Amino acid sequence: MTETAAQAKTAVQAAAALARSDDSEGMSYLESLPRRLVTLYLPLFIILVVLLFPFYWMALTSIKPDEQLIDMQTYNPFWVVHPTLKHITKLLFETEYPRWLWNTMYVAACATTLSIIASVLSAYAIVRLRFKGGDAVGVLIFFAYLVPPSILFIPLASVIQAYGLFDSPLSLILVYPTLLIPFSTWLLMGYFKTIPYELEECALIDGASRWQILVKIVLPLAVPGLISAFIFSFTLCWNEFIYALTFLQSTPNKTVPVAIVNEFVDGDIYKWGSLMAGALVGSLPLVILYAFFVEHYVSAMTGAVKE
């Protein structure tokens, strides 16, 4: 049985590799270089510059000394003469930024873990247990995916208040799964469907319970799907704003996006350096995570849409 499992795994990996290696030349040799320059490289270059410029600007501002920030005549604003780490050290040692960063990570990690556990169970039930009304439940979960936080935050604020969770990270840990579970369930349903049913039948005949099948057969084969769901959910949590803005009041409890918007905005003309440093430091963990898991990230995004 393990052999079959291994075979199935190689098949899945082979399919994934096939999907990745689409760099065949195709008909592109028919085009001349000047033509490719105008129709492909130039527009692509312009779009990439526009897409990346805000990050360049963010990074540049966070290491620029204050006088260069506001003096655009003597210094060329597109470059920095004597870079300084002042803004970043000020951010890390003189504000509560590390605390906010920790809050964000803690909430995102807890909410994501809870959601993945719930999603694995529900996706397995919908795909493999084929219970009465399972299809309807699948459709309902899909609709839950379409309910946006913007219409829920007011009633949720009063629900959170009623449960006594106001201004507590626990409120976010409990609420974020509503954003993550529908998405992860649909993603994992797609992965579970690719696992051969015969493997489970073998295990059932050998006397395994459903729980054993899920833990020992289905989950090891669905690891890429689990990583995708985890990465994407984590990013969604990190990005979430409106619930965090509504539920959290006291400064030390805030998450990075909320704190950046509320805590740094004073009348100070020199605020930009630390503001940009805050935005940069808040984005870096996600970008690094993304760099390691690009494939999983893209498959999560496109997988959820394809379903």
Next chain:
Amino acid sequence: MTTMQTSTARPATMQTPARAVYKDTRSLWERLRTNRNWLALWFMLPTAAFLILFLAYPLGLGVWMSFTDERIGRTGVFIGLENYEWLWNDSIFWLSVFNTLLYTIIASIIKFAVGLYLALLLNRHMPFKAIIRAIVLIPFIVPTVLSAIAFWWIYDPQFSIVSWSLIKLGLISNNINFLGDPNMARASVIFANIWRGVPFVAITLLAGLQTVSPSLYEAATLDGATDWQRFRYITYPLLTPIIAVVMTFSVLFTFTDFQLVWALTRGGPVNATHLMATLSYQRGILSGRLGEGAAIATAMIPFLLAAIAISWFGMQRRKWQQGSDND
């Protein structure tokens, strides 16, 4: 939707286990543990708990709250349609509806056009393809609020890098007041939204493009099809289903957008960029009139239902195009 097909496609013999023939002698506990429906109930329990407590119940509660005069710190009483009547005569509310529609329509159209164009570019053969594709998605990874803050700095009335560059190029003589002038503010916010949305549209459409067989293009080229004809009669029809889904999501998220506008303008200047979501937050949470805020949020639901209906029909059409089994 796809589950339906999997289950019906399975042979019927598999669904009726052989044990139905003899009498079931197992204990109640044993049956609870192995019966498929009971088992599914246990498996669905965590998901159901989260979604009912924190999604379905608040959704209903929100609609109920919109019929009350609830405020922060005091429970409301039922006042019927009074909130809606009040909003009906409120010019700021109608301005926010107008802004939301304008924001959604313009941003979605441009996101679609640029996203499709970018997807077509990325689908072509070139060096460093994988890295370029990875880079394109970065604006989507970075939290919206944090990139919005970067835009806020780019749109600064005094030290905007855009104004500076245009002045140096001799195109304008004074700094552009990006977020101070109503129409300029609208355009700026829409641009930031497009900037963030294009990568999502492009990468998901690219995934669709990769499923189109190159041999179709080769055959068409042999038949003398032009670039435009290949796009119009091969790419576009094969891509329609995924376009429908992607654009529904895009419209849905743009329509309910909150964070970008809140970080950039908070609805100003003179409510010119107030979306329904930001107005709902301002009235409901900041001013404490929860009932009124809930009424604004509830007023968004009909629009969302329209978007979901479009998504549904988009998927139906996909099934119809690819035959009933589209797993």
